[in-house]
Amino acid sequence: xxxxxxxxxxxxxxxxxxxxxxxxxxxxxxxxxxxxxxxxxxxxxxxxxxxxxxxxxxxxxxxxxxxxxxxxxxxxxxxxxxxxxxxxxxxxxxxxxxxxxxxxxxxxxxxxxxxxxxxxxxxxxxxxxxxxxxxxxxxxxxxxxxxxxxxxxxxxxxxxxxxxxxxxxxxxxxxxxxxxxxxxxxxxxxxxxxxxxxxxxxxxxxxxxxxxxxxxxxxxxxxxxxxxxxxxxxxxxxxxxxxxxxxxxxxxxxxxxxxxxxxxxxxxxxxxxxxxxxxxxxxxxxxxxxxxxxxxxxxxxxxxxxxxxxxxxxxxxxxxxxxxxxxxxxxxxxxxxxxxxxxxxxxxx
Numbered sequence: 001x002x003x004x005x006x007x008x009x010x011x012x013x014x015x016x017x018x019x020x021x022x023x024x025x026x027x028x029x030x031x032x033x034x035x036x037x038x039x040x041x042x043x044x045x046x047x048x049x050x051x052x053x054x055x056x057x058x059x060x061x062x063x064x065x066x067x068x069x070x071x072x073x074x075x076x077x078x079x080x081x082x083x084x085x086x087x088x089x090x091x092x093x094x095x096x097x098x099x100x101x102x103x104x105x106x107x108x109x110x111x112x113x114x115x116x117x118x119x120x121x122x123x124x125x126x127x128x129x130x131x132x133x134x135x136x137x138x139x140x141x142x143x144x145x146x147x148x149x150x151x152x153x154x155x156x157x158x159x160x161x162x163x164x165x166x167x168x169x170x171x172x173x174x175x176x177x178x179x180x181x182x183x184x185x186x187x188x189x190x191x192x193x194x195x196x197x198x199x200x201x202x203x204x205x206x207x208x209x210x211x212x213x214x215x216x217x218x219x220x221x222x223x224x225x226x227x228x229x230x231x232x233x234x235x236x237x238x239x240x241x242x243x244x245x246x247x248x249x250x251x252x253x254x255x256x257x258x259x260x261x262x263x264x265x266x267x268x269x270x271x272x273x274x275x276x277x278x279x280x281x282x283x284x285x286x287x288x289x290x291x292x293x294x295x296x297x298x299x300x301x302x303x304x305x306x307x308x309x310x311x312x313x314x315x316x317x318x319x320x321x322x323x324x325x326x327x328x329x330x331x332x333x334x335x336x337x338x339x340x341x342x343x344x345x346x347x348x349x
Contacts, residue, residue, distance in 0.1 A: 001039060001040075004073070005036060006036045007069045009037055010062075010065075010066075011066070011070055012026055013049065014049075017056060017057070044061065047059050048062035090118065094108070094121050094297070095129035095140070095142065096121055096142055096297070098125075098235060099235065099251060099255040100123075101254050101299070105300050108297060115290065119293075122138070126143075129141040133279070136280055140277065141277075142278075142301055143277075144273065145274040146210065146274050147274035150274025152277070153269075154275065154302050154303050156271055158249065159249040161242060178264070179266055180222070184224055198245070198248050199229070200230070200247075201247050203238065203249070203250065211271075239259050242261055243259070253302060275303065
């Protein structure tokens with residue numbers, strides 16, 4: 001027996017003094033309400049209503065039990081309200097790369113508040129974002145994939161301090177031009193020995209076996225020594241070395257521009273980043289990613305639309321509106337203009 005449903009039928013009938021009016025109040029058929037009352041009377045071992053008169057009346061047993069029934073329903077209602085409040089206030093952790101744009105993450109947090117969701121951003125390496133989704137410590141995450149497999153693609157390039165470091169950044173005619181690794185071979189000046197080439201530093205976000213293997217093979221084909229590619233260590237230290245002209249940093253354009261570095265995209269698309277915006281399975285109903293959140297996270301990571309090479313500056317993904325959702329990962333939309341336009345529109349729902 002569904003005790004709450006039966007108690008609701010009992011209280012409504014006592015209030016209305018009519019089976020038909022009580023059924024209308026609860027939005028159920030009168031025969032169903034009558035069956036619930038009869039079942040409850042059998043459960044309590046006595047009649048709750050006197051049906052011998054034209055208008056039904058509550059029996060002595062019915063009057064005795066009525067305050068307790070009301071108390072159970074009141075407590076149930078408060079319990080439901082507390083559960084809804086806790087659900088709204090629960091922080092949903094979002095796993096993101098360490099080099100996401102803070103302003104874009106702030107837009108996602110604000111948009112979450114407007115949609116009744118409290119988001120908490122957590123900077124984590126790629127493997128920890130995957131494990132966080134699996135163990136439930138993360139609700140959503142930007143999951144790293146190969147660029148040809150991911151729904152999002154983020155062009156990678158080399159950040160440098162000036163055009164005197166082998167990338168050609170800052171020189172006339174090089175702005176936005178894709179960089180081939182062959183251009184990083186040491187140059188020999190007239191009558192001088194080749195200058196020592198700066199190391200290529202790899203951020204934690206790119207220290208993945210499949211990506212490192214691709215980069216090493218591409219570097220070998222370009223004639224670059226494997227030892228030139230090194231882990232960057234802390235991002236702040238790597239940026240300092242890069243801006244001092246002692247290193248080249250492999251990163252996305254927004255990260256380089258944010259810190260005042262020159263940047264040229266790599267021509268080899270296989271060396272770009274791939275992402276999917278994924279949700280923890282089996283949580284919050286279908287476990288899908290809201291469209292507005294997917295769009296804002298795509299903007300935060302510096303993703304570009306399908307078919308866009310990122311060689312003329314980066315754009316952002318459009319997405320579904322604030323009422324839609326994606327089945328587990330974000331899908332690319334179309335570019336709608338300036339860098340922040342899709343994010344601003346998504347934030348407004």
